[in-house]
Amino acid sequence: xxxxxxxxxxxxxxxxxxxxxxxxxxxxxxPGLLWLVVFFVVPMITLGSQSLQEGNIDDGYVFTGNVSxxxxxxxxxxxxxxxxxxxxxxxxxxxxxxxxPLAYFMAQKAGRWKNILLILVIAPFxxxxxxxxxxxxxxxxxxxxxxxxxxxxGFTSLLQAVGLTSNDTLLASKFAVICGLTYNFLPFMILPxxxxxxxxxxxLVEAAGDLYASPREAFRRVTWPLSLPGVxxxxxxxxxxxxxxxxxxxxxxxxxxxxxxxxxxSQFLRVLDYPLAAALxxxxxxxxxxxxxxxxxxxxxxxxx
Amino acid sequence: MNEHSPITPMQAAFIxxxxxxxxxxxxxxxxxxxxLAACGSKGKSPSASSSGSVTPTAKAAQDMSDTEKIVNWSxxxxxxxxxxxxxxxxxxxxxxxxxxxxxxxxxxYNDNDEFYAKVRPLLAGGEDTGRDVWCxxxxxxxxxxxxxxxxxxxxxxxxxxxxxxxxFQDVSFDPGRKYSLPWQAGFACIGYNTKxxxxxxxxxxxxxxxxxxxxxKVTLLSExxxxxxxxxxxxxxxxxxxxxxxFKAAIAMIQKAKDAGQIQKFTxxxxxxxxxxxxxxxxxxxxxxxxxxxxxxPELELTxxxxxxxxxxxxxxxxxxxxxxxxxxxxxxxxxxxxVMAEVEAWVNYIAPVAGTKDAVAAIDxxxxxNQLIFPSTETLSKAKKFRDLTSKEESEFTRLFTNLAxx
Numbered sequence: 149x150x151x152x153x154x155x156x157x158x159x160x161x162x163x164x165x166x167x168x169x170x171x172x173x174x175x176x177x178x179p180g181l182l183w184l185v186v187f188f189v190v191p192m193i194t195l196g197s198q199s200l201q202e203g204n205i206d207d208g209y210v211f212t213g214n215v216s217x218x219x220x221x222x223x224x225x226x227x228x229x230x231x232x233x234x235x236x237x238x239x240x241x242x243x244x245x246x247x248x249p250l251a252y253f254m255a256q257k258a259g260r261w262k263n264i265l266l267i268l269v270i271a272p273f274x275x276x277x278x279x280x281x282x283x284x285x286x287x288x289x290x291x292x293x294x295x296x297x298x299x300x301x302g303f304t305s306l307l308q309a310v311g312l313t314s315n316d317t318l319l320a321s322k323f324a325v326i327c328g329l330t331y332n333f334l335p336f337m338i339l340p341x342x343x344x345x346x347x348x349x350x351x352l353v354e355a356a357g358d359l360y361a362s363p364r365e366a367f368r369r370v371t372w373p374l375s376l377p378g379v380x381x382x383x384x385x386x387x388x389x390x391x392x393x394x395x396x397x398x399x400x401x402x403x404x405x406x407x408x409x410x411x412x413x414s415q416f417l418r419v420l421d422y423p424l425a426a427a428l429x430x431x432x433x434x435x436x437x438x439x440x441x442x443x444x445x446x447x448x449x450x451x452x453x
Numbered sequence: 454m455n456e457h458s459p460i461t462p463m464q465a466a467f468i469x470x471x472x473x474x475x476x477x478x479x480x481x482x483x484x485x486x487x488x489l490a491a492c493g494s495k496g497k498s499p500s501a502s503s504s505g506s507v508t509p510t511a512k513a514a515q516d517m518s519d520t521e522k523i524v525n526w527s528x529x530x531x532x533x534x535x536x537x538x539x540x541x542x543x544x545x546x547x548x549x550x551x552x553x554x555x556x557x558x559x560x561x562y563n564d565n566d567e568f569y570a571k572v573r574p575l576l577a578g579g580e581d582t583g584r585d586v587w588c589x590x591x592x593x594x595x596x597x598x599x600x601x602x603x604x605x606x607x608x609x610x611x612x613x614x615x616x617x618x619x620x621f622q623d624v625s626f627d628p629g630r631k632y633s634l635p636w637q638a639g640f641a642c643i644g645y646n647t648k649x650x651x652x653x654x655x656x657x658x659x660x661x662x663x664x665x666x667x668x669x670k671v672t673l674l675s676e677x678x679x680x681x682x683x684x685x686x687x688x689x690x691x692x693x694x695x696x697x698x699x700f701k702a703a704i705a706m707i708q709k710a711k712d713a714g715q716i717q718k719f720t721x722x723x724x725x726x727x728x729x730x731x732x733x734x735x736x737x738x739x740x741x742x743x744x745x746x747x748x749x750x751p752e753l754e755l756t757x758x759x760x761x762x763x764x765x766x767x768x769x770x771x772x773x774x775x776x777x778x779x780x781x782x783x784x785x786x787x788x789x790x791x792x793v794m795a796e797v798e799a800w801v802n803y804i805a806p807v808a809g810t811k812d813a814v815a816a817i818d819x820x821x822x823x824n825q826l827i828f829p830s831t832e833t834l835s836k837a838k839k840f841r842d843l844t845s846k847e848e849s850e851f852t853r854l855f856t857n858l859a860x861x
Binding site for chain 1: 566567570599600648649668669675711714716717718719726727730731732845849852853856857859860861
């Protein structure tokens with residue numbers, strides 16, 4: 149990258165100016181690096197040291213290097229961690245299933261409607277995250293038309309049978325939390341998918357057809373592999389924030405759907421147990437990093453990162 | 454404000470909401486709030502202050518009151534009078550008209566712990582919170598004073614403070630009322646939506662926590678003292694004088710209900726939306742909320758449980774570094790005029806801490822002055838208990854137990 153930047157500025161064969169221009173890329177990187185240091189590295193160090201403190205809110209917290217807190221935290225909040233990962237993964241898969249056809253349609257078939265559809269996908273972002281989630285509370289309200297419809301079609305009984313709800317309503321259940329997560333993060337799935345599907349050359353699919361591939365085979369061997377960078381980016385952008393989310397479970401869930409984000413929130417703000425909250429944040433971070441590293445390796449898209 | 458319009462429906466709501474299940478007897482015309490003294494001093498309460506440490510003093514900012522005619526007031530939802538079209542708040546408008554001070558009234562106080570968490574980093578850093586006055590519950594006032602986060606009130610700017618009811622004068626968390634003056638007091642009780650319960654009444658905490666008809670449609674307050682207080686009373690214990698074992702027994706009862714799927718969740722003041730919509734069938738609620746909501750929704754009812762109920766007060770405090778301290782004091786002074794407080798009470802249905810409010814209300818409507826929620830009789834008050842002061846250690850231990858229950 150260093151050479152590249154210098155070459156653009158000076159013209160290829162001249163040697164001396166290349167040396168002089170070496171600081172340019174670093175200067176260009178500096179604001180970004182500074183940002184990372186100030187808003188990521190420093191808080192991470194603070195958080196790390198906080199997790200190893202002991203004390204209480206009145207007398208203050210002191211660093212004692214109490215590592216056992218991590219074991220305690222994992223032992224106590226294991227179900228919450230597993231549940232959070234589970235909900236986030238389910239929401240990610242749902243968002244992919246819902247988002248892929250839409251992104252494909254927008255990128256390949258929508259023609260002049262393309263921009264309008266794009267705006268519609270982004271439009272919900274004009275209102276706050278909280279308001280959008282609260283709206284779901286109205287949509288799924290016990291006396292609302294959605295519940296009435298779901299009850300009359302037997303959908304609520306089905307959900308109850310598979311354990312996604314605990315009674316014949318929809319609100320305050322696993323189902324509602326997963327719906328909320330899927331809805332709130334769906335645009336993060338659609339936009340990267342759209343970006344990679346838009347670059348897909350339709351002639352490649354045509355060529356596959358010419359070589360006697362069925363539409364299904366053409367999708368499996370041409371469209372899907374070429375859209376993989378979008379799939380990986382979309383799933384990461386959906387999964388990572390969903391795993392740490394605490395709003396959906398708080399507003400749409402019940403006492404059995406508490407996600408780890410909600411535990412961290414209440415330990416930080418209510419119990420004022422900063423070390424435990426910091427330790428839980430680190431555990432969540434580590435779990436996500438490990439899962440994501442494993443996933444990216446499996447998905448095999450080096451060009452993505 | 455049309456002074457009569459909120460009162461007639463109020464009566465109706467009151468009859469539906471409270472009188473129907475409460476015995477309103479001769480005592481109604483009786484002692485009123487002064488009787489609070491009797492229950493306030495009941496029970497032995499350990500000191501709230503932490504292990505003998507000196508209370509730090511709150512830093513004051515330069516007071517901009519004379520140049521900036523503003524006061525920023527944070528308060529709870531449903532906690533002040535509103536006009537019939539719900540577009541204005543008559544008593545605030547009248548204050549602005551009289552003094553030229555604009556009130557930025559924000560309903561961002563949903564829960565004591567949540568609010569404390571929001572302002573603590575600023576207070577600890579010695580910065581302005583952007584608020585000049587807010588209303589904290591008694592135990593939170595104790596913490597704010599202990600940590601030096603609130604400023605002493607300049608009573609010279611609050612001559613009406615003399616109207617403070619004797620019962621609220623000497624409280625354990627702020628002896629002599631140096632830092633705080635009560636805004637409202639009230640009961641924690643059971644609220645329910647008859648549409649969602651299928652017409653069934655909810656009369657006891659045991660029923661709330663075990664009735665299969667309410668399964669999954671019950672919420673409890675994340676305010677530990679109210680939720681646990683009611684459960685303690687249901688178990689025959691006294692919240693003003695209980696042991697750690699009693700507390701744990703109460704927690705165990707809630708845990709059992711939670712494990713059985715009875716409890717939907719723990720909420721702050723935002724339970725009111727769900728209760729109105731019927732998504733919550735029954736809950737631990739604050740008396741005035743349910744009473745004032747039932748004005749528009751006759752299906753909402755409240756029960757003051759026979760076993761007893763908790764009594765709390767929310768108090769005006771002025772945080773450290775507040776920019777408009779004098780304006781805030783003028784605001785407090787304004788609400789300590791019984792005539793103004795009477796207008797607020799007609800709407801909020803809580804207990805007025807201002808002496809003379811009852812006479813002011815009686816002048817408008819005699820029946821309103823008999824409302825047990827605003828002017829409780831000795832009988833009503835005899836069953837109201839205050840949650841005892843907790844030591845720092847107890848406070849963190851109990852909060853931990855309760856929050857782990859709520860999020861475990």
